[in-house]
Amino acid sequence: GESVGLHLPTLSVQEGDNSIINCAYSNSASDYFIWYKQESGKGPQFIIDIRSNMDKRQGQRVTVLLNKTVKHLSLQIAATQPGDSAVYFCAESTSGRDMRFGAGTRLTVKP
Amino acid sequence: DSGVTQTPKHLITATGQRVTLRCSPRSGDLSVYWYQQSLDQGLQFLIQYYNGEERAKGNILERFSAQQFPDLHSELNLSSLELGDSALYFCASSAIQLNYGYTFGSGTRLTVV
Numbered sequence: 001g002e003s004v005g006l007h008l009p010t011l012s013v014q015e016g017d018n019s020i021i022n023c024a025y026s027n028s029a030s031d032y033f034i035w036y037k038q039e040s041g042k043g044p045q046f047i048i049d050i051r052s053n054m055d056k057r058q059g060q061r062v063t064v065l066l067n068k069t070v071k072h073l074s075l076q077i078a079a080t081q082p083g084d085s086a087v088y089f090c091a092e093s094t095s096g097r098d099m100r101f102g103a104g105t106r107l108t109v110k111p
Numbered sequence: 112d113s114g115v116t117q118t119p120k121h122l123i124t125a126t127g128q129r130v131t132l133r134c135s136p137r138s139g140d141l142s143v144y145w146y147q148q149s150l151d152q153g154l155q156f157l158i159q160y161y162n163g164e165e166r167a168k169g170n171i172l173e174r175f176s177a178q179q180f181p182d183l184h185s186e187l188n189l190s191s192l193e194l195g196d197s198a199l200y201f202c203a204s205s206a207i208q209l210n211y212g213y214t215f216g217s218g219t220r221l222t223v224v
Contacts, residue, residue, distance in 0.1 A: 034212050043113065043201050043215035044154070089153065096209025098167070099144075101154040 012108045019077040021105045023090035026071060030092040035064060035075045038104070039086045047075070047088075077107075085109045114138065115216035117202050123222045129190040132219045136183055136204030142166070143185040144213060145177055148199040160185055161208035192223045 013019045025033075031052040036044035050057045050064045050073075057064050063076040073090050087104040114137035124130055136143050145157040156169030160179035171177075174192075179185045189196060199220050205213035 032211055036215075041217075043115075043203075043217045045113075046212055046214070049212055093210040096207075096211055099156070099210035099213075101156075103153040 009103070010106045010108070012110060013080050015080060015082060015109050015111050017080055019075075019080045019084070019107060019109075021075045021077075021088050021090075021107065023073040023075075023102050024071060025073065025090075025092050027092065027094060028068075028071060029094045030071075031095060032093045033064070033066060033073050034091045034099075035062075035073075036089045036091060036101075037084075037086045038089065044089060080107075080109050082109045082111060113214045113216060115140075115202060115204050115214050117200075117216035117219050119219060120217070121220050121222075123224060124192060126192055126194060126223055128192050128223075129188065130192065130221065132187040132189070132200050132202075132221075134185045134187070134202030134204075134216060136185070136202075137214055140204035140206050140214075141183065142205045142208050142213070143179055143183070144203040144205075145171075145185070145187050146201040146203065146215075148201060148218075150198070154201065157187070159208075166208055189221070194223050197221055197223045 034049040035047040038044045048059045048064050061078045065074045089101050089104045091101045093099040116135040118133045141162045144159045146154045157171040158177050159167040163179050174190050177187045199218045201218045203213040203215045
């Protein structure tokens with residue numbers, strides 16, 4: 001079946017560097033995407049979302065890019081801080097149905 | 112505090128037993144979702160309720176059941192527990208029945224011994 005997945009299970013970056021976390025999806029009908037951050041012992045926390053009629057959306061230090069042609073989603077974190085260390089999940093839904101999550105990427109920020 | 116309350120935070124029980132996990136959604140939210148997260152695994156959707164009615168079902172075992180009460184809190188019942196049921200169980204809520212992002216609780220960590 002169609003699913004959401006991640007290219008890299010782990011990512012280690014130096015504090016202050018930019019981080020890029022990638023996600024591939026296979027359902028071309030997906031029209032809504034979210035990035036969640038999950039810190040150890042906590043529930044997933046909403047970071048940023050994007051609809052399929054956009055290819056870029058910016059938040060505070062985060063940017064989500066959507067490439068519908070290759071069904072690819074990425075999360076960019078600027079000036080990564082130790083507090084950004086967490087597992088990041090992408091999720092997608094189609095017409096508001098069936099929110100599906102990827103396996104997650106663990107981001108480790110080295111001081 | 113996300114506004115979604117889950118109890119208990121931790122639960123240790125023996126195989127074969129039955130447990131009930133409780134979730135209170137954010138004030139005003141009508142939809143409740145249950146997810147299972149095993150060690151180093153992604154979030155597996157179990158079931159969704161909207162305003163007291165079941166709306167969607169995912170990979171929920173027959174040994175598991177859930178319900179949403181008139182006051183909108185929800186309970187997830189897990190029976191005949193097996194070691195493999197050990198996981199984090201998350202509840203999330205949203206204002207509407209569509210999956211346009213929701214707020215998660217902090218989870219219940221279930222350990223089956």
